[in-house]
Amino acid sequence: MKIAILGYGTVGSGVGEILTTHRNTLSVPLELVAILERKEQLHRHPLMCDNIESILCDPEIEAVVETMGGIEPAHTYILRALKAGKHVVSANKAVIARYAQEFHNCAKEHGVSFLYEASCGGGIPWLHQLHSVKRIDEIDEIEGIFNGTSNYILDHMTKESQTFQHVLRKAQELGYAEADPSADIDGMDILNKLRISIMLAFDTAVAETIPVFGIRNIQKADLLYPETADYVLKLLAVAKRSGNHYDAVVEPTLCPLSSPQSAVRDHYNLTCLHGTTIGKLCLLGQGAGKFATAHAIVQDLTDIVLGTAYDSPSFAQSLTYDGTILRSAYIIRTTLGKSQLQSILGKHLHHCDTFAAYTYAHTDVLYKAKMHQLMKEIVNADAQAFLMALAQMEE
Amino acid sequence: MKIAILGYGTVGSGVGEILTTHRNTLSVPLELVAILERKEQLHRHPLMCDNIESILCDPEIEAVVETMGGIEPAHTYILRALKAGKHVVSANKAVIARYAQEFHNCAKEHGVSFLYEASCGGGIPWLHQLHSVKRIDEIDEIEGIFNGTSNYILDHMTKESQTFQHVLRKAQELGYAEADPSADIDGMDILNKLRISIMLAFDTAVAETIPVFGIRNIQKADLLYPETADYVLKLLAVAKRSGNHYDAVVEPTLCPLSSPQSAVRDHYNLTCLHGTTIGKLCLLGQGAGKFATAHAIVQDLTDIVLGTAYDSPSFAQSLTYDGTILRSAYIIRTTLGKSQLQSILGKHLHHCDTFAAYTYAHTDVLYKAKMHQLMKEIVNADAQAFLMALAQMEE
Numbered sequence: 125m126k127i128a129i130l131g132y133g134t135v136g137s138g139v140g141e142i143l144t145t146h147r148n149t150l151s152v153p154l155e156l157v158a159i160l161e162r163k164e165q166l167h168r169h170p171l172m173c174d175n176i177e178s179i180l181c182d183p184e185i186e187a188v189v190e191t192m193g194g195i196e197p198a199h200t201y202i203l204r205a206l207k208a209g210k211h212v213v214s215a216n217k218a219v220i221a222r223y224a225q226e227f228h229n230c231a232k233e234h235g236v237s238f239l240y241e242a243s244c245g246g247g248i249p250w251l252h253q254l255h256s257v258k259r260i261d262e263i264d265e266i267e268g269i270f271n272g273t274s275n276y277i278l279d280h281m282t283k284e285s286q287t288f289q290h291v292l293r294k295a296q297e298l299g300y301a302e303a304d305p306s307a308d309i310d311g312m313d314i315l316n317k318l319r320i321s322i323m324l325a326f327d328t329a330v331a332e333t334i335p336v337f338g339i340r341n342i343q344k345a346d347l348l349y350p351e352t353a354d355y356v357l358k359l360l361a362v363a364k365r366s367g368n369h370y371d372a373v374v375e376p377t378l379c380p381l382s383s384p385q386s387a388v389r390d391h392y393n394l395t396c397l398h399g400t401t402i403g404k405l406c407l408l409g410q411g412a413g414k415f416a417t418a419h420a421i422v423q424d425l426t427d428i429v430l431g432t433a434y435d436s437p438s439f440a441q442s443l444t445y446d447g448t449i450l451r452s453a454y455i456i457r458t459t460l461g462k463s464q465l466q467s468i469l470g471k472h473l474h475h476c477d478t479f480a481a482y483t484y485a486h487t488d489v490l491y492k493a494k495m496h497q498l499m500k501e502i503v504n505a506d507a508q509a510f511l512m513a514l515a516q517m518e519e
Numbered sequence: 520m521k522i523a524i525l526g527y528g529t530v531g532s533g534v535g536e537i538l539t540t541h542r543n544t545l546s547v548p549l550e551l552v553a554i555l556e557r558k559e560q561l562h563r564h565p566l567m568c569d570n571i572e573s574i575l576c577d578p579e580i581e582a583v584v585e586t587m588g589g590i591e592p593a594h595t596y597i598l599r600a601l602k603a604g605k606h607v608v609s610a611n612k613a614v615i616a617r618y619a620q621e622f623h624n625c626a627k628e629h630g631v632s633f634l635y636e637a638s639c640g641g642g643i644p645w646l647h648q649l650h651s652v653k654r655i656d657e658i659d660e661i662e663g664i665f666n667g668t669s670n671y672i673l674d675h676m677t678k679e680s681q682t683f684q685h686v687l688r689k690a691q692e693l694g695y696a697e698a699d700p701s702a703d704i705d706g707m708d709i710l711n712k713l714r715i716s717i718m719l720a721f722d723t724a725v726a727e728t729i730p731v732f733g734i735r736n737i738q739k740a741d742l743l744y745p746e747t748a749d750y751v752l753k754l755l756a757v758a759k760r761s762g763n764h765y766d767a768v769v770e771p772t773l774c775p776l777s778s779p780q781s782a783v784r785d786h787y788n789l790t791c792l793h794g795t796t797i798g799k800l801c802l803l804g805q806g807a808g809k810f811a812t813a814h815a816i817v818q819d820l821t822d823i824v825l826g827t828a829y830d831s832p833s834f835a836q837s838l839t840y841d842g843t844i845l846r847s848a849y850i851i852r853t854t855l856g857k858s859q860l861q862s863i864l865g866k867h868l869h870h871c872d873t874f875a876a877y878t879y880a881h882t883d884v885l886y887k888a889k890m891h892q893l894m895k896e897i898v899n900a901d902a903q904a905f906l907m908a909l910a911q912m913e914e
Contacts, residue, residue, distance in 0.1 A: 142655065142796055149795070151654040247797045249651065256644065259546040259821050260537065260814055384782045384803055400544070401537055401810040401817075402642045406803040408779055415796040419655055422796075426654050432827040 125429050128158040128179045130201055131192030132169065135215050135242065138418030139189055140169070152429040154422065157185060160192075176201055180208045187428060189421055190214040199223055206230045206238060213424040215242035215417060221316035221330075224323060228436040237433045239424035244317040245270060247416025248409040249423065250395045254324045255434040261399030263325040267362040270317040272391030272412035273301045273308035274339055274359045279389050281347060282356065288342050300391055300412070310338035311359065311374040318361040318372060325397065326365050327437055331445040335496035336374040341510040345480035346457055352378055356386035357512060364449050368441070371449030373492045377513040378455070384408070447493025454495050456485040458502055458509040468501045520824050523553040523574045525596055526587030527564065530610050530637065533813030534584055535564070547824040549817065552580060555587075571596055575603045582823060584816055585609040594618055601625045601633065608819040610637035610812060616711035616725075619718060623831040632828045634819035639712040640665060642811025643804040644818065645790040649719045650829040656794030658720040662757040665712040667786030667807035668696045668703035669734055669754045673771075674784050676742060677751065683737050695786055695807070705733035706754065706769040713756040713767060720792065721760050722832055726840040730891035731769040736905040740875035741852055747773055751781035752907060759844050763836070766844030768887045772908040773850070779803070842888025849890050851880040853897055853904040863896045 127143065129136045136159070143156045158179050159172045166172045176197075179185060188205040190212060192198045198219045205212050207230065214220060220227070220240050231238035241251050245268070257263060269275050273295060280291045292309070295301035307313040319330045339359055347357060355378035363372035379385035384406055388394045393411025398404050410416035427433040453474075458465070462476045465485045472495075477484040487495065492513065502509045522538065524531045531554070538551045553574050554567045561567045571592075574580060583600040585607060587593045593614045600607050602625065609615060615622070615635050626633035636646050640663070652658060664670050668690060675686045687704070690696035702708040714725045734754055742752060750773035758767035774780035779801055783789045788806025793799050805811035822828040848869075853860070857871045860880050867890075872879040882890065887908065897904045 138796075146655070146796065149655065149657055247800065249648070249800075252651075253644070256647075256818065260541070260544065260817050262544055381776070382782055382784070384779060387777055387779045387782045389777070399814075401533075401541065401814040403805045403808065403811050404803075405642065405644075405805075407800070408803065409800040410798045413798065416798050419794075419796040422655050423651065 125153065125186045125425065126155050126157045126184050127187045127189060127425065128160065128185045129156065129189045129191060130160040131190065132159050132161050132165065132172070133191065134414045135417045135421070136189065136191035138414035139191065139421050142415070142418050142422050152426050154425050154429070158182070180204055185210060187211040187213065187425060190216055192216065193218070195219050195222065202227055203230055206234055206236055209234055209236060211237045211428045213421050214240045215421060217243040217313065217316040217320060221319045224320065225329060225439060232436050237428050238436065239427065239433055240320070241424050242417045242420035244320050245393045245395050245407070246272065246409065246411040246413060247419050248393055248395055248407045248411065249420070250321070250407060251324055253405065253407060254321065254397065257397060257399045257402055257405070258325070258327070261401050263397050263399045265364045265398040266321050266325050266396065267360060268395035269358055269385060269388050269393050270314045270361050270395065270411065271308055271359060272393060273305060275388060275393070275411070276300050276391045277309070278339065278357055278359065281342070281344065285344065287344050288339070309340050311336040314359065314361050314374045318363060318374060322363045322370065322372060324437055325363070326370055326441060326443055327439060328441040328443040329439055333445055334372045334374065335493055337376065337496060337499065337511050339376055341508050342376070343457065343510065345482055346510055346512065349479050349484055351455065351477065351484065352512070354381055355379055356381060358385050358388065360385065362450065365443065366449050368443055369446035369449065370443045371446055371493065373450060373496065375492070375513050376511065378515070380515065448491050450492040451489050452492060452513045452515065453489045454487045455512045455514060456487070456499070456502060456509060457482050458485065458506045459483065460502065460506050460509070464505060468498055472498070520548065520581045520820065521550050521552045521579050522582045522584060522820065523555065523580045524551065524584045524586060525555040526585065527554050527556050527560065527567070528586065529809045530812045530816070531584065531586035533809035534586065534816050537810070537813050537817050545817070547821050549820050549824070553577070575599055580605060582606040582608065582820060585611055587611065588613070590614050590617065597622055598625055601629055601631055604629055604631060606632045606823050608816050609635045610816060612638040612708065612711040612715060616714045619715065620724060620834060627831050632823050633831065634822065634828055635715070636819050637812045637815035639715050640788045640790050640802070641667065641804065641806040641808060642814050643788055643790055643802045643806065644815070645716070645802060646719055648800065648802060649716065649792065652792060652794045652797055652800070653720070653722070656796050658792050658794045660759045660793040661716050661720045661791065662755060663790035664753055664780060664783050664788050665709045665756050665790065665806065666703055666754060667788060668700060670783060670788070670806070671695050671786045672704070673734065673752055673754065676737070676739065680739065682739050683734070704735050706731040709754065709756050709769045713758060713769060717758045717765065717767060719832055720758070721765055721836060721838055722834060723836040723838040724834055728840055729767045729769065730888055732771065732891060732894065732906050734771055736903050737771070738852065738905065740877060741905055741907065744874050744879055746850065746872065746879065747907070749776055750774055751776060753780050753783065755780065757845065760838065761844050763838055764841035764844065765838045766841055766888065768845060768891065770887070770908050771906065773910070775910065843886050845887045846884050847887060847908045847910065848884045849882045850907045850909060851882070851894070851897060851904060852877050853880065853901045854878065855897065855901050855904070859900060863893055867893070
């Protein structure tokens with residue numbers, strides 16, 4: 125199968141290298157014939173061009189790999205490639221989280237595949253697994269560590285007892301974090317992956333209203349606070365289905381030392397599902413990285429050649445978001461005093477501690493969505509406040 | 520597709536129940552039409568018969584699920600079903616570890632599939648993953664916790680500070696361990712799964728000479744010995760490839776507290792692989808249990824209907840066993856004195872401790888195969904001696 129790659133950054137060039145230098149271990153013939161890049165990059169590779177038309181009009185190109193990232197022109201190019209009768213494989217979670225249904229409808233209409241294993245969990249075959257388990261089971265819960273950068277930061281802050289800023293700078297030097305790390309540390313990258321995962325796991329379109337709290341505000345003290353000693357702090361995404369409703373959240377979570385989540389190091393990801401008969405299944409692997417992510421793309425290309433690609437999701441369920449399914453207790457670190465916290469948290473405030481000149485407020489078990497609403501009020505009064513969910517409980 | 524199940528024990532009846540009560544969530548039509556059982560069981564289910572001929576001669580039956588266990592008559596029935604042009608799905612690790620190549624050759628000759636996802640790791644899609652990663656990568660290492668019963672025993676001995684005998688009895692009461700637990704606690708069940716995994720991961724037939732040491736000899740003291748405080752003891756299987764050679768071993772292993780292995784609870788299994796581009800990938804799930812194991816069988820049946828089943832392995836590599844690839848340091852608990860240990864272990868004896876009236880001997884880092892040879896001499900003198908590998912090191 126002849127392939128064009130749109131965007132030859134880290135992941136795109138990883139695919140290019142697997143298709144050339146690892147060619148002899150590939151189980152199906154995959155040939156790279158064109159690369160779309162900006163004019164100033166064209167000297168980097170003999171197959172590069174800066175004209176999308178020459179790729180879309182080439183009838184020999186059967187599949188397009190989209191590794192440009194961002195919304196436009198990725199959205200337009202994906203649609204045009206599908207309409208030109210080409211299979212599309214994408215690693216671009218932002219554009220997929222927003223336009224998946226449009227892409228799938230277009231692919232169906234033109235009899236081609238639209239696949240995006242690399243968009244969630246890097247090298248982990250997570251979306252493949254969701255599809256596979258759904259052939260037999262109903263999936264009622266998904267959960268995971270979906271972002272390598274934020275996990276690297278939390279892991280190294282914990283192990284080296286360093287500040288957020290120090291570890292972030294180190295991650296940027298090592299290429300694990302981007303110059304603008306906002307999407308990774310504020311949880312928006314995870315939210316995109318969670319929305320894609322919910323769509324496939326629960327076979328539904330996904331509302332915009334999922335609460336997210338990132339790790340931008342974390343302080344060294346939060347990891348040294350004695351009440352967190354038996355836990356490891358992770359930035360978790362979780363979604364749970366109940367009847368025709370689902371609840372979901374992205375938030376820093378204190379995971380027990382003996383949990384699989386607590387053992388996730390560096391830029392690794394862990395993705396878990398719960399199904400009717402398979403029970404709990406977790407996958408641990410490289411959530412980012414040039415070759416692991418490229419591996420997932422080449423898996424999708426291989427499935428297209430072998431005719432083993434999964435069908436588009438049917439979006440047959442239309443679940444509605446419901447913030448009264450997921451619950452936990454929380455610890456909130458703030459400079460606010462007890463009376464201010466009392467006026468915001470009301471009956472949910474269990475008790476307060478003082479540590480390292482901060483107030484650590486403990487709540488009772490309440491709905492996660494409710495807590496995120498209350499947290500907005502706390503952050504209005506103390507922009508540096510931080511929230512940690514404790515030992516997830518479910519109804 | 521019309522299906523017959525041979526053997527209606529825990530796993531067989533789990534398949535039967537998924538095919539009937541979970542029928543509405545199945546993505547392909549799978550119909551149970553016959554069950555082979557012993558004469559005295561026939562009253563249990565209207566589809567039961569005790570005559571294999573009626574199943575083999577029924578042209579409407581396209582697939583046979585073998586969940587009888589044991590070598591014969593499973594071996595004969597599988598071959599006869601394949602020769603009758605029926606697909607075979609088996610959960611029987613013992614017969615597959617011994618006859619896989621014969622079964623695959625027979626299946627190829629008769630144009631049918633022979634699949635056995637349920638034979639390794641219960642509900643974990645481990646063999647599927649080995650096949651899938653090999654489409655792109657060379658796999659150079661596999662490792663895992665492949666036995667739910669022994670993991671349950673080690674986990675509960677550790678958590679409850681109980682004796683082996685106490686926890687084994689409890690596991691037997693709960694149905695997690697069989698009346699004769701030898702295959703589980705002596706590591707032979709794991710050896711079968713390791714041999715199947717090596718065969719698929721490295722695409723080779725497998726020698727008989729893999730060293731195995733089980734957990735029959737474990738004492739409460741081994742888990743209380745202060746030198747093991749930063750570790751969790753697990754019964755691990757590991758295999759590593761180097762060029763045209765491979766090394767492999769099954770042994771109790773002290774895993775660091777922060778490792779994914781240490782977080783594996785109850786009857787869960789963890790299986791890990793390392794490939795050229797995907798790097799490390801681990802799967803954590805139910806390694807045993809009626810529905811999880813049955814789920815894996817129904818996955819294989821679904822792949823057969825959809826035409827997405829993996830091809831038989833080619834056995835194209837012929838790797839030879841080599842006991843000089845895997846190494847580690849060991850701790851050995853024995854009643855032998857230092858001078859006796861010195862005469863057996865020689866230069867490999869690093870130092871000895873005394874704890875709870877036992878000698879705990881620490882070795883230097885040596886080849887695992889060599890250590891298992893030396894351990895035979897120690898067990899000849901002290902039949903209750905126990906061995907724990909420490910922090911695996913590789914060349």
